[in-house]
Amino acid sequence: MADHERALDELGFYLLAGAGGEGPATLMDEAREGEALGFGTGWFAERWTSYKEAGAQSGAACAVTSRMHIGTAATNFNTRHPLITASMAVTCHRLSGGRFILGLGRGVPQYSALGVSAATTAQLEDFAGVMRRLWKGEFIVDHDGPMGKYPILVLDPDFNEDIRLGLVAFGPQTLALGGRAFDDVVLHTFFTPDTLQRCVRTVKQAAEQAGRDPDKVRVWSCLATVGDHLPEQLRLKKTVARLATYLQAYGDLLVSTNRWDPSVLARFREDPVVTSVAGAIDAKATAEQIEHIATLIPDEWLGASATGSPTQCAARVRQELEFGADCVITHGATPAELEPVIKAYRAAE
Numbered sequence: 001m002a003d004h005e006r007a008l009d010e011l012g013f014y015l016l017a018g019a020g021g022e023g024p025a026t027l028m029d030e031a032r033e034g035e036a037l038g039f040g041t042g043w044f045a046e047r048w049t050s051y052k053e054a055g056a057q058s059g060a061a062c063a064v065t066s067r068m069h070i071g072t073a074a075t076n077f078n079t080r081h082p083l084i085t086a087s088m089a090v091t092c093h094r095l096s097g098g099r100f101i102l103g104l105g106r107g108v109p110q111y112s113a114l115g116v117s118a119a120t121t122a123q124l125e126d127f128a129g130v131m132r133r134l135w136k137g138e139f140i141v142d143h144d145g146p147m148g149k150y151p152i153l154v155l156d157p158d159f160n161e162d163i164r165l166g167l168v169a170f171g172p173q174t175l176a177l178g179g180r181a182f183d184d185v186v187l188h189t190f191f192t193p194d195t196l197q198r199c200v201r202t203v204k205q206a207a208e209q210a211g212r213d214p215d216k217v218r219v220w221s222c223l224a225t226v227g228d229h230l231p232e233q234l235r236l237k238k239t240v241a242r243l244a245t246y247l248q249a250y251g252d253l254l255v256s257t258n259r260w261d262p263s264v265l266a267r268f269r270e271d272p273v274v275t276s277v278a279g280a281i282d283a284k285a286t287a288e289q290i291e292h293i294a295t296l297i298p299d300e301w302l303g304a305s306a307t308g309s310p311t312q313c314a315a316r317v318r319q320e321l322e323f324g325a326d327c328v329i330t331h332g333a334t335p336a337e338l339e340p341v342i343k344a345y346r347a348a349e
Contacts, residue, residue, distance in 0.1 A: 001035070001036055001037060001038040005038055005346065007038050007040060007067065008037075008038040008039055008040055008342070008345070009040035009041075009327075010040060010321065010326070010327045010328065011038075011039050011040055011317070011327065011328055011329075011330060011342075011345075012039060012040060012041035012042065012043055012071075012220065012327060012328070012329040012330070013034050013039050013041075013042060013043070013329060013330050013331075013333070013334075013335060013338060014042075014043050014073075014329065014331055014332070015027050015030050015031060015034070015042050015043065015044040015061060016030070016044055016052055016057070017331070017332055017333060017334060023051065024051045024052070024056070024057070024060075027044070027057060027060055027061060028060055028061070028064045030042075030334055030335055031060070031061045031064050031065050031068070031070075032064055032065065033334075033335035033336060034068060034335040035067055035068040036335075037338070037339060037342045038342065038346075039068055039335070039342075040068065040069060040327070041069040041070070041071055041101070041327070041329075042061055042065070042068055042069070042070050042071070043070075043071045043072070043073040043103070043186070043329060044057050044058075044070075044071075044072065044073070045072075045073060046072065046074065046075045046076070048114075054072050054075040054088070055088045057072075058070060058072065058088065058092045058100065059091070059092060059095065062092050062095045062099065062100060063095060065099070067099075068099065069099045069100070069101055069164075070092070070096060070099055070100055070101070071100070071101030071102075071103050071164075071166055071184070072101070072102060072103040072166070073103040073105070073166060073168055073186045073329075074103045074104050074166070074167075074168040074186070075102075075103070075104060075105070076104065076105060076107050076111075076116070076119065077104055077119055077123065077124060077127040078107075078116060078117070078119060078123070078147075079116060082130060082131070082147070082150070082153060083134070083153060083155065085131070086131055086134045086135065086155055087155060089102040089135070090135065090155065090159065090161055090163070093161055093163045094161075098162075100163060100164075101163075101164040101165070101166045101183075101184055102131065102163060102164070102165055102166065103165075103166030103167065103184065104119075104124060104127070104128075104165070104166065104167055104168070105119075105167070105168040106118050106119045106124070106168075106170075106174065107119055108249055120146060121173050121174065121177050122146035123146040123147045124174075124177060124181075125146075125177055125180075125181050126146040126147040127147045128165050128167075128181045128182060129181070130143065130145075130147065131163075131165065132165070134153060134154070134155050134159070135159055135160075135161040135162075135163055136159065136160055137155070137156060137157040137158055137159040137160060138154075138157075139152075139154045139157060140152070140153040164183040164184055165181075165182045165183050165184070166182060166183065166184035166185070166186055167181075167182040167185055167186070168186045168187075168188070169185050169186065169187060169188075169199070169203075170187075170253060170257065171253070171257070175199055175202040175203050176202055176203070176205075176206035177206070178203050178206070178217070179202065179203040179204060179205065179207035179208075179209075179210065179212070179214070179217055180206045180207060180209070180212065181210075183216070183217060184217075184218045184220060185199075185203050185217065185218070185219045186220045186222060186329065187199055187219065187220060187221055187222050187325075188222055188246075188254070188257075189222045189223070189224050189242070189243075189305075189331050189332070190224065190243050190246065190254065190258070190301065190302075190304045190305065191221070191222070191257070191258065191304060192258050192303075192304045193304075193319070193323050194258075195257055195258050195259075195304075196221055196320065196323050196324065196325060197323055197324050199219065200323075200324035200325065201324075203217060203219050204217065204219075218326040218327055219324070219325055219326050219327070220325065220326070220327045220328065220329055221320040221323075221325035221327070221328045221329065222328075222329045222331045223305060223306050223316070223317060223320055223328050223329065223330060223331055224238065224239060224242065224243075224304075224305035224306065224331050224332045225305070225306040225313055225316075225317065225330035225331060225332065225333055225338065225341060226238045226239050226305065226306070226307055226313075226332060226333060227306075227307070227308065227309065227310050227312075227313045227337075227340060227341055228307065228308055228309060229309075229310060229340050230333075230337060233287050233290075235307075236287075236290050236291065236294060237282060237290060238332045238333065239302055239305060239307065239332075240290055240293055240294040240297060240302065241281050241282040241285055241290045241293070242282045242332060243297060243301065243302060244281040244282070244285075244290075244293050244296075244297065245280045245281045245282040245283075247265060247269075247297075248274075248280065248281060249280075251265045251268070251269070252265070258301075258304070260298075260300075260301060261298075264296075264297075264298060264301075268293075268296045268297070271292075271293075271296055273289050273292045273293060274293060274296070276289075277289060281293065306330070306341075309344075310340035310341045310344040311344045311347075313341045313344070314341050314342075314347075314348060315348070317330060317341070317345060318345070318348065
């Protein structure tokens with residue numbers, strides 16, 4: 001980022017997007033590159049089945065950046081003791097000079113096979129309250145709430161930390177929770193403009209009803225941003241294969257949220273090519289399989305993304321802000337892949 005260029009605080013990207021690129025060491029290069037381009041926030045998701053553990057990623061990204069915020073989108077509240085999560089957040093908060101965001105998610109149904117239940121709304125709200133109390137140095141005795149029972153919860157009584165809490169939200173209950181108890185609400189990829197606008201209204205209204213300033217709760221659109229400067233097969237993997245993977249995991253929720261035709265999802269699920277892929281489509285499908293799967297997904301569904309030339313992608317990103325998002329995550333691409341889009345975004349200012 002040149003000295004005369006402003007920091008793009010309204011834009012974010014994902015570190016180790018997708019399955020994680022070439023390995024965890026690339027996170028540090030991506031963090032530096034993203035900050036140099038001017039991104040305001042570098043997000044990352046925890047993925048237990050690879051090398052994307054939240055604490056390690058957080059520390060590495062915070063250590064190699066000096067301006068950009070670093071956030072988890074998401075980790076889970078019930079996979080660590082709450083003191084470990086709270087301490088990790090304080091460590092990264094201080095390591096980064098106050099740039100860390102602890103972002104939580106509900107989890108997905110597949111977690112049940114690992115003995116980890118998806119979080120309830122009440123559990124997430126309880127956990128958020130406990131985190132804020134611990135970060136302010138409070139000594140909590142005999143906590144008995146939705147997140148569990150704990151005889152004693154305490155960090156350093158001298159702590160007085162203001163750490164942002166984020167929530168990855170999908171349905172109306174989670175969106176409302178984000179508005180009343182969290183600072184950043186990260187939406188899902190492939191939300192249509194209508195869905196985005198409904199989500200923003202839900203979050204902001206919930207914040208206002210809770211007596212909070214709705215303008216201080218940031219809603220992040222998560223917009224797949226895949227320009228045609230990338231090779232076609234890579235574009236298909238980042239759009240068709242990624243959307244297909246979401247349809248594999250929680251297609252009913254995504255289709256109902258966007259008010260799409262459920263019969264299309266049924267045909268997708270019954271297709272022999274889809275059923276033959278042993279695992280996530282974006283990780284396991286061949287190029288030929290992805291090309292076939294592309295014929296199963298309507299253009300309307302894939303249209304909930306930023307595609308085309310870098311200029312067209314940049315214009316689509318700006319549209320998300322016009323639709324009501326406070327910030328936009330240019331999802332599914334590395335900083336190097338996003339550089340032409342960011343240049344076009346700046347050129348339009």
